[in-house]
Amino acid sequence: MEDYVERVLTAVEAIPPGRVCAYSDIAELLGQGGPRQVGRVMAQYGGAVAWWRVVRADGRPVRGLEESALARLRAENTPLRGDRVDLRLARFTFADHDFDSPRDTR
DNA sequence: AATTTGACGACCG
DNA sequence: TCGGTCGCCAAAT
Numbered sequence: 496m497e498d499y500v501e502r503v504l505t506a507v508e509a510i511p512p513g514r515v516c517a518y519s520d521i522a523e524l525l526g527q528g529g530p531r532q533v534g535r536v537m538a539q540y541g542g543a544v545a546w547w548r549v550v551r552a553d554g555r556p557v558r559g560l561e562e563s564a565l566a567r568l569r570a571e572n573t574p575l576r577g578d579r580v581d582l583r584l585a586r587f588t589f590a591d592h593d594f595d596s597p598r599d600t601r
Numbered sequence: 602a603a604t605t606t607g608a609c610g611a612c613c614g
Numbered sequence: 615t616c617g618g619t620c621g622c623c624a625a626a627t
Contacts, residue, residue, distance in 0.1 A: 518609055522623095529623050530609040538608050546608080557608045564608095 499528070503536045506589070507544040512571045514587035515580050517552045524589050554579040 498577040506521050511537040517538075518530035525533075530552075537557075539548055550556050554576070557565035564577060 512613070522609090524603095529621095531607065532623055532625090534608045535624070536608095541608075549608080551608085552610055 498584070499525070500540050503533055504540060504544050507537075507546070507549055509589060510545060510548045511572050512543075512545075512548075512585050515548050515550045515568070515582070515585045516571060516587045516589075517550060517582070519552055520586070520588055521527050521549070548573075548583075550580050552582075554582045556580065585592070 498516075502525050506524055507516070512515050518533045521533045522528055522530050533549075537549060541549070546557065547560075547567040548558060548571075551558075553559070557577075560577070563599070564573070568580060569576060574584040
């Protein structure tokens with residue numbers, strides 16, 4: 496259980512600056528639980544890590560802390576599209592060390 | 602023990 | 615693109 500928390504935090508710490516990650520991605524990485532569970536863990540223990548690098552699947556920052564998150568993301572040069580993160584460019588799935596994905600540069 | 606809630610996601614219109 | 619609905623998993627009440 497606490498083990499799970501530890502994993503989530505580790506995963507979040509693995510996200511490089513200027514990049515973000517979705518709750519679902521972390522859940523998938525851990526191969527366990529769901530996005531919501533990850534969200535809950537973050538709500539409690541997320542203060543110790545770069546929580547602002549974890550966003551929703553639609554690119555919207557954390558609920559309730561959108562301002563701070565947005566500011567921090569900007570400070571890290573994260574690709575933003577208005578008040579949302581541009582997931583096409585910023586999404587970090589823990590396995591994209593190679594850029595072969597047919598990512599359209601719209 | 603049952604129900605509601607939450608730092609969510611996918612689908613549909 | 616935006617809003618509503620349903621599904622999901624664990625914790626809180």
